[in-house]
Amino acid sequence: MSHTLPPLLLGLFRELKAHGVPVGVRDYLDGIEALRLGFGHGDRAALRDLAVALWGRSDEERRLISRWFDVLPAPDGALTDAIHASLSALDTHDSDGTSPSGTAPPPGRGSSSGAAPPVRPPPVEADAQAAEARAAMARVAFAAAREGSGLPIPRLATTPQIGEDYVLIPQPLVSPRDLAVLWRRYRRSTRHGPRTELDLAATLRERCRRGLLCQPVCRPRRSNSARLLILADASPSMDPWRPFLATLAESLPLGRLGQAEVHYFNNLPRRQLFATPGLAKAAERDEILRRHAGAGLLVVSDAGSARGVLNRRRALQTATFLEDARKFCPTAVWLNPMPRSRWAGTTAGLIADGPVRMLPLDAAHLLRAIDILRGNK
Amino acid sequence: MPDTPPYTEFSGNRATGYVAAPHTATIINLAIRLGRPLLVEGEAGCGKTRLASAIAEELGIDLTVMTVKSTSQARDLLYRFDALRRLQDAQDPANRSARQVHPYIDLEPLGHAIREGRPQVVLIDEVDKADIDFPNDLLDVLDRFEFDIEDLPRTEDDACRQARGFGRHVTGPEGGVRPIVLITSNREKQLPEPFLRRCLYVQLDFPADQPGMLADIVRKNLDARSEQISDELITGAVERLCRIRERGRELGMQKLPATSELVDWVRVLHWQGRKAEAVSVDSLDAVDQAVLFKVRQDIERYRARTDDEAGR
Numbered sequence: 246m247s248h249t250l251p252p253l254l255l256g257l258f259r260e261l262k263a264h265g266v267p268v269g270v271r272d273y274l275d276g277i278e279a280l281r282l283g284f285g286h287g288d289r290a291a292l293r294d295l296a297v298a299l300w301g302r303s304d305e306e307r308r309l310i311s312r313w314f315d316v317l318p319a320p321d322g323a324l325t326d327a328i329h330a331s332l333s334a335l336d337t338h339d340s341d342g343t344s345p346s347g348t349a350p351p352p353g354r355g356s357s358s359g360a361a362p363p364v365r366p367p368p369v370e371a372d373a374q375a376a377e378a379r380a381a382m383a384r385v386a387f388a389a390a391r392e393g394s395g396l397p398i399p400r401l402a403t404t405p406q407i408g409e410d411y412v413l414i415p416q417p418l419v420s421p422r423d424l425a426v427l428w429r430r431y432r433r434s435t436r437h438g439p440r441t442e443l444d445l446a447a448t449l450r451e452r453c454r455r456g457l458l459c460q461p462v463c464r465p466r467r468s469n470s471a472r473l474l475i476l477a478d479a480s481p482s483m484d485p486w487r488p489f490l491a492t493l494a495e496s497l498p499l500g501r502l503g504q505a506e507v508h509y510f511n512n513l514p515r516r517q518l519f520a521t522p523g524l525a526k527a528a529e530r531d532e533i534l535r536r537h538a539g540a541g542l543l544v545v546s547d548a549g550s551a552r553g554v555l556n557r558r559r560a561l562q563t564a565t566f567l568e569d570a571r572k573f574c575p576t577a578v579w580l581n582p583m584p585r586s587r588w589a590g591t592t593a594g595l596i597a598d599g600p601v602r603m604l605p606l607d608a609a610h611l612l613r614a615i616d617i618l619r620g621n622k
Numbered sequence: 623m624p625d626t627p628p629y630t631e632f633s634g635n636r637a638t639g640y641v642a643a644p645h646t647a648t649i650i651n652l653a654i655r656l657g658r659p660l661l662v663e664g665e666a667g668c669g670k671t672r673l674a675s676a677i678a679e680e681l682g683i684d685l686t687v688m689t690v691k692s693t694s695q696a697r698d699l700l701y702r703f704d705a706l707r708r709l710q711d712a713q714d715p716a717n718r719s720a721r722q723v724h725p726y727i728d729l730e731p732l733g734h735a736i737r738e739g740r741p742q743v744v745l746i747d748e749v750d751k752a753d754i755d756f757p758n759d760l761l762d763v764l765d766r767f768e769f770d771i772e773d774l775p776r777t778e779d780d781a782c783r784q785a786r787g788f789g790r791h792v793t794g795p796e797g798g799v800r801p802i803v804l805i806t807s808n809r810e811k812q813l814p815e816p817f818l819r820r821c822l823y824v825q826l827d828f829p830a831d832q833p834g835m836l837a838d839i840v841r842k843n844l845d846a847r848s849e850q851i852s853d854e855l856i857t858g859a860v861e862r863l864c865r866i867r868e869r870g871r872e873l874g875m876q877k878l879p880a881t882s883e884l885v886d887w888v889r890v891l892h893w894q895g896r897k898a899e900a901v902s903v904d905s906l907d908a909v910d911q912a913v914l915f916k917v918r919q920d921i922e923r924y925r926a927r928t929d930d931e932a933g934r
Contacts, residue, residue: 275656282655285646298649302818327903422812427752443705459715499754499811 254296257313261300264309268300280574289314305416314498413567417607418489418582421496428500429616431541442466470503473618474500474537478546479509479522486582489606490522490545506542508533513559514544514566534573541618542574544601549592552584560595567601579603580610628741628799629654629681640669640676640838643832646824650677653822659764659803661749661818664826666881670806673826674745677802684742686731686801694752696759699732700792703773723774724782729792736767737788739798750807755819765820767800818868828880830867836860836884843885851892855922858898859888865903866914873923879914887913 258273276299285295286567301307310494311497315431440463447462475497477483477490490507508518508528517546518533520526548563549556571577581593588594597603602617604610632650634642642650653660662670678685689698704726711720714723719725729737735744751759763769774782774790781884783789794800805821807813829835840856863884870878879887890913891898901910905928915921 266817269819272819275658278656279652284652284655294645297820298652298824302815302823320846420812422754422814443709448709458709461709550792 254292257296257310261309265308266300266309272300289317304441321584333424357610394447409429417492417604418486419492419611421492423488424492424496424611425606426472426500426614427611428470428496428505430612431471431473431500431502431618432469432502434464434467435470436467437470438465438468440465459475468503469501471619472504472537472540473497473502473506473543474533474540475505475507475543475545476514476518477507477509477522477544478512478548479519479524480512480546480548482512482549482551483582484592486547486606487522489582493545504537506533506537510546512546512549512554512572513562515562517613531569534570538573540574542570542577543614543618544577545582545606546579546580547581547593548588548596548603550581550587550594551589553591553592555595556592557595563592564599565598567596567599576603576618576620577601579616580606582606629683632677632680634676634680635838636675637679639843640672640679641835641842642673642676643829643835646826648672649822649824654802656799656822659805661813661821661823662806662826663823664688664712665811665828665880666808666825666877667882668828669881670826671745671747674743674806675806678743680791681741681743683802686735686743687747688731689747690752691748692751692753694756696756696763699730699746699760700763700769701727701729701733701771701773703727703771706813706879717855722778722781724786726784727771727774727782729788731787731791732763733769735762735801736763736769737792738793739794741799742801744801744803745806746803748808749805750810750813754811754814759838760815761817761820764803775902791832800829818920823927826879830864833857833860833864836864836881839881840885840888844888849889849892851888855898856888858901859891860886862898862901862903863914868904869903869927870920870924872891873920873927875915875917875920875923877916877920883914904931 254273254276256353258268258276261268276296278296279299285292287545293311296310296314300451301310369479442464444462444464447464448458451462452458477493479487479490483490488510494507499506508520509522509524511524512519516530517527518530520528567577579596581588581597581603583593583605588597588603593603604614632642632647632654634640634644634647652658661834662673664670673689675685694818708720708723708726711717714720732744732746735742746760749760765771769792771788771792829839837853837856837860838864840860841853844851844856858891864881867878887910890909891901895907906914906924911921911924917925
């Protein structure tokens, strides 16, 4: 069956793509199929609801779609009426039995009372006219001036509705789920613990050796024995990344690591580390390092780059700390939430030149950090 | 897939004991027609799970329910391999069936639904309770509606097909119908992006701004239990519950009373022979609080607020 549907919603789809919404061709084709099945017809709100149901998965995406419909220019009334009249006339014609199967007229379109009964055209011509009229109707009503365009266009010609366009929602840098998935890549799989898993090979050996089987042979389950120690800077310069530090701590239990702990420090891990971001419940730094001997060490700190200061004394003290820490933790990596371009000329720049790798905080470098913790230099 | 739709249209108000908003019904019809799974989210007590039985009842088809546990794996929904029974059977030299794997493989509800290929509703309840890998593992199965039994050796494919009616690769019969798949989530864990993209999404909200619909929901639920309760009591209780929720939201309550609490509350008021006008939002008694609130802190917070206002 040939589809004569116009590229409805293409502008919206492109706009979503341009905003980084991960919709694919399949989603678009599903949209076309839904339109063909009669969903989203009637008025603009119905089409918007359809687009939201198909493509909107977060509040932000739903708002993006609603905004796209809100700023569409209203169709020319006279032209729409004319198209409505001509379409309803053709619908009447279709219902006489000449309509091809599968292209049923969409529901909800009211018939225009003022339309004069047209002279019945030959069937083929009628179909072509119907398709043309529907295409024109679709362009006017929905895709309007921006059909075919895709890139986000700055639109401040009309006043945006307050409470709609300027709702600022804090977005996590990395979601707890993504972090948990990252931690799961940090694996050192070993068998330990109670013998709960059936060892089939050993059971068969036992059966062959004795001629009968008294009881199945069990072995400990495989589990992740990778251990991780996170030292996070909770000084005021790290305030913008407090939510990230909270996500970090929240994601650790989901990571199925053998052992994982977060401790906090102020600017520099001095003699004491703290159990909370509010720097309470102090514990001896060396004691903690000793307890985590052999674990991977992850340090999260801006190292002075947020304020753009160079403090040689701090750099030296940090280098001494890292040297001490590496005696206990052979693999270590530093995550700096400031972009790399801001490190030069600050304490971070000096620390980054040291033996511990300093990486910016983004998805790709987080992966790299895990890779380093696993021992891949 | 046959050209004619295998399912009739879901209107949302023909099932006993359930009323779906028109917008929800449209999305459900869209999911059915496009053959995509439907992810249902919403606050607890708003009827996420009951939506599945309402669809099954209205369309006159069977409902298969699978409740996900924290230890569930995607494979558990498809098939089960009973290795222990096989080991036990292998002890008996006369038992020749233990030489093969297929007698020890059984299809689980989702596996059955895929193989049967007949119209039915499949509910995967509380998907967010499982591990974070669970939805990803399920994605491919829900996309193609076919799966492989990995524990079954390829050499036993034909033998299994003859003896059990399914092979290593399980798929629906020729001209079969995809089941309607509903997945509910309480948002305890974030679901993976590809999974969200694959599903159509419906959010069930408490219809606080539609008292008429709320009263309908209560009436339908009570009719299903053959309980006769006056309209005044129902509308009065609906109006008061909306005010309690409003106050609860101001207080930042963890669990606001929803539809299921409303239905229970109306029944309790009826049993106690109380009138809705006699219930004051400012002084809920212990029974009302026990029915409406589920978290101790919420009860304490509400009580403190009403005491404050009364100047006690």
